[in-house]
Amino acid sequence: MFKKVVFGLMGLLLAGLGAFATMAMRPVVKQNTAPTCTTYVRHITGDSDSGIGTYWATDTYSSTYKVCQTTPGTYAVTRTDDGTFTTFGGASPSGSGTVAAGETGTFHGTWTGIVVTGSVTATSTDLGSVDFQCNTSGVCANQSSSLAQIFGPGYNADFPETWVWTYNLCDQSWVNSADGNSGNIEGSPSCPKPVHQISTCFKAWTQLYGPYDQQVVHPDVAWRIYNSAKCGFGDGGWADLHMTNVLHQVKHARQHRTGDGH
Numbered sequence: 001m002f003k004k005v006v007f008g009l010m011g012l013l014l015a016g017l018g019a020f021a022t023m024a025m026r027p028v029v030k031q032n033t034a035p036t037c038t039t040y041v042r043h044i045t046g047d048s049d050s051g052i053g054t055y056w057a058t059d060t061y062s063s064t065y066k067v068c069q070t071t072p073g074t075y076a077v078t079r080t081d082d083g084t085f086t087t088f089g090g091a092s093p094s095g096s097g098t099v100a101a102g103e104t105g106t107f108h109g110t111w112t113g114i115v116v117t118g119s120v121t122a123t124s125t126d127l128g129s130v131d132f133q134c135n136t137s138g139v140c141a142n143q144s145s146s147l148a149q150i151f152g153p154g155y156n157a158d159f160p161e162t163w164v165w166t167y168n169l170c171d172q173s174w175v176n177s178a179d180g181n182s183g184n185i186e187g188s189p190s191c192p193k194p195v196h197q198i199s200t201c202f203k204a205w206t207q208l209y210g211p212y213d214q215q216v217v218h219p220d221v222a223w224r225i226y227n228s229a230k231c232g233f234g235d236g237g238w239a240d241l242h243m244t245n246v247l248h249q250v251k252h253a254r255q256h257r258t259g260d261g262h
Helices: 002-025 146-151 195-209 219-229 237-258
Strands: 036-050 055-071 074-087 104-117 126-131 156-158 163-169 172-177 182-184
Touching: 036 146, 055 104, 055 146, 074 146, 126 146
Parallel strands: 036 126
Antiparallel strands: 036 055, 055 074, 074 104, 104 156, 104 163, 163 172, 172 182
């Protein structure tokens, strides 16, 4: 009886040690926890936009900061800007031409990989609105840091060369990037006419000349109407239908008068 009890206890002990050894041999699986992220937004007006050697436009945009804590006191930040620009008039952004004043287009920009050390002090994700009050020389009377609003004035930041801003106006684009610049916005870009202008041009044309298949238009008259009404190509399907033949006549009339030939 005593042997059975001893062997029984030894069996239980060995079984327990075996189970413990099996558990000890199993790898410890670490749980991957995603960083805690918060998005902050600030609305900005009156910000001068710099090109190559000049300031060429004023910007109005929303600036979004995605802030993710990676370790205690360290944050990965991504900045995204979306808004509009209006040209000052003068040098184009690439510095290789000129652009008319008052041309308005859109832009989108990102800056990834920003690393900030400090602590978040912002009490709201809405950072409000601000007018930087920048002039055509890039001097700003009311400019302030969005990151300082999020982290307070004592933060430290590392800004890698990972930014790119793309500007679009009609069929033109200007890319301002850490990897290099390309394109340009210059001249007085010919954007599609507003719907109300399309209607005005179409009405004026049909009242003057009737249905397109009955038109008998003197080239000089057509040229004057074309210039005064500013009804160019791209205004709508009717422009290709009505203006192509007219401009063809104008071209040949001019060549005939100047002796340029065909």
